[in-house]
Amino acid sequence: MSKAERTRQFIIEQTAPVFNKQGYAGTSLNDLTAATGLTKGAIYGNFENKEEVALAAFEHNLAFVFNGLRASAPKTAPAREKLLAVPRFYRQVYAELQAxxxxxILNTAVEVDDAPASPLRRRVQETLRGWHGNLVHVIEAGQQAGDLKPEADATRYATVLMALIEGGVLLAKATENPQALYTVLDHLEQLIETELVA
Structure with missing residues (x-):
């Protein structure tokens, strides 16, 4: 990496938790300089504006979730294992996710839901579509392999899985009680085993 690339990456890494905790609107340029120890000029020498920093920070935060999900089950694993790896991942990383x-996804979606022109909102929508599409693909592949029930509506179950996970995370965070999430994850595992697995 060049010096400029290293500086840009440093800014992203240092500001990512600030944006995730405070949101785009709640994060000021002073917050960014405090997090990085850099001047405003140094930050804007590497990013066009605060929105560009926020988008890069969102991608960085997102990578923690999706890289972890991808690593939680091998590509060659059966569909059942891939689906069960999702609640297992959220159970294992919840404390770090909260930190x-x-x-x-949840934090940014809630903040930008009334900002239709926001690039952050468009990116959240793309992320949700991609996650949904990936789950549909896993379910349909499992059906073709005979691992999952052929009559299961892949689109419907992908939506339900996502809603349960994000809803569980929301409840746990809002109530400061991780058991809310763990209860949802237990239900999700039961749903996969009883309604999807052939």
């Missing part, structure tokens, strides 16, 4: 400010 980072919570789920970046």
């Amino acid at each position: 980072r400010g919570g789920c970046p």
